[in-house]
Amino acid sequence: MLAPVASASFEKDIEHIEILAATPVTSADLLARNLQFIYERAAKARFDDYEVAEIAKHAQSLMYRLFDLRVGLRNHLQHYEMLGLMTPDVTQGFRDVFRVLRYVSDMLGEITTGHPRVGEGGYLLRGFTGADNNTLVNYPFYRSGTAQHFRSGDVILVRGTAHNSAAIARIGDVDSQFSHIGIVYIDPAGDHWMVESLIEDGAVINPLAKALDHNIVRAVLYRNRDADLAARAAKCIFDYVAASRAKGGKRILYDFSMRTDDTRNLFCSKLVRLAYEQGSFGMFKLPTYPTKIARKNRDFLDRVGVATDLTFAPADIDMESGFDLVAEWQDYRETAGIRLQDFTMDKLFEWMERFNYRFDETAAIKLVSVLGRFASHFSEGAKDVLSSVFPRVPINMPRKTVAVVAMLHKTAEPIYHELMKLNQDAVADTGVPLHGLDVMAALERIREREGNRIGYLVRRGR
Structure with missing residues (x-):
């Protein structure tokens, strides 16, 4: 290779x-x-x-x-x-x-x-488990060869299974393979927690095991070299988020702007940034190498609500010299799927820029987005019941954002299934997955075949 x-x-x-x-x-x-x-x-x-x-x-x-x-x-x-x-x-x-x-x-x-895909009857593994070389370990940190030992302040970078995850990973000028990041806190009783900001729920505290069970395919564990700083960062952000979730506290909503200069609301990376800023008394600020958001076609970004040209993307932690890469995990039954999602998003964004494709909101999409906004005011139990019908969206997600997320999913899904079939055929014929160059060529054939309308993307002008 x-x-x-x-x-x-x-x-x-x-x-x-x-x-x-x-x-x-x-x-x-x-x-x-x-x-x-x-x-x-x-x-x-x-x-x-x-x-x-x-x-x-x-x-x-x-x-x-x-x-x-x-x-x-x-x-x-x-x-x-x-x-x-x-x-x-x-x-x-x-x-x-x-x-x-x-x-x-x-x-x-x-x-x-050699195992079947999750969609064929299997189930997703919990992060950092599995017996098929799923976890690659940096042995100076884990002489025992296991990756089960976490510390307060550890940062975990992950990738989920949804098309939206691929879009988040590709939203900047830097292509990445990650869509979310959180910070580990270990309390005095030894319980492990993930402090994170989720699109649906804003800033939350979840048991670490639950977070690592949450439909992820890839996870990387990073550790700050200053253990005292890391511990303070984890404690500060745990207390900060816990206070916001307590009775009488003000919930911290998800920040769709991707700006790092306002901490009223937090997206996932900004929560980690805030943790280390608080833990260092303002002296340590992430990231060293921020992600630029400067796509020529800003229609999609504007609909999502992005309001900056420079941000802290989850994968920027990969470039932080003050953090060591401790262990890396992936579920190989699903890595081909997220790779194809990555390439699909690469091409969708490329087509938006090169050929002036824009999302065309139909009456059906508008109805879904309106109902999704309405559903955001329901109780959590009602949201879960309605999740198969309406988008489960946070109360501060604009209707236009609900609409564009729905259109993105419905545009990418049939393309993804076509690519998965091609990949399965390649594995059956040759024993190896479809090469990236062949995937890109297949995507271009799809664009040529579909012409001026690709799902909900419509080409404007010539």
């Missing part, structure tokens, strides 16, 4: 990029070129250039080599920052390499797991 077509050895190709990743550099241009080389080798080459049976036989060691490669690159971030090498091109290079190597590792897991 990491070499030219003529390559005969997957392991040798990994070795080549390991050497390149470990090569000392003294200029930002050279570092950016090295990262681009690694990315291109991983993105353009194909599993079927190799002996798939041999790859499957050594999958665990290969997955750990890819994981250790990413950990090693992250460990160099602080050094490169000290040298002043973290230019925008270098920062983008790191993000691209982290993303593509995750995809390669996912595909290794998919080839070797």
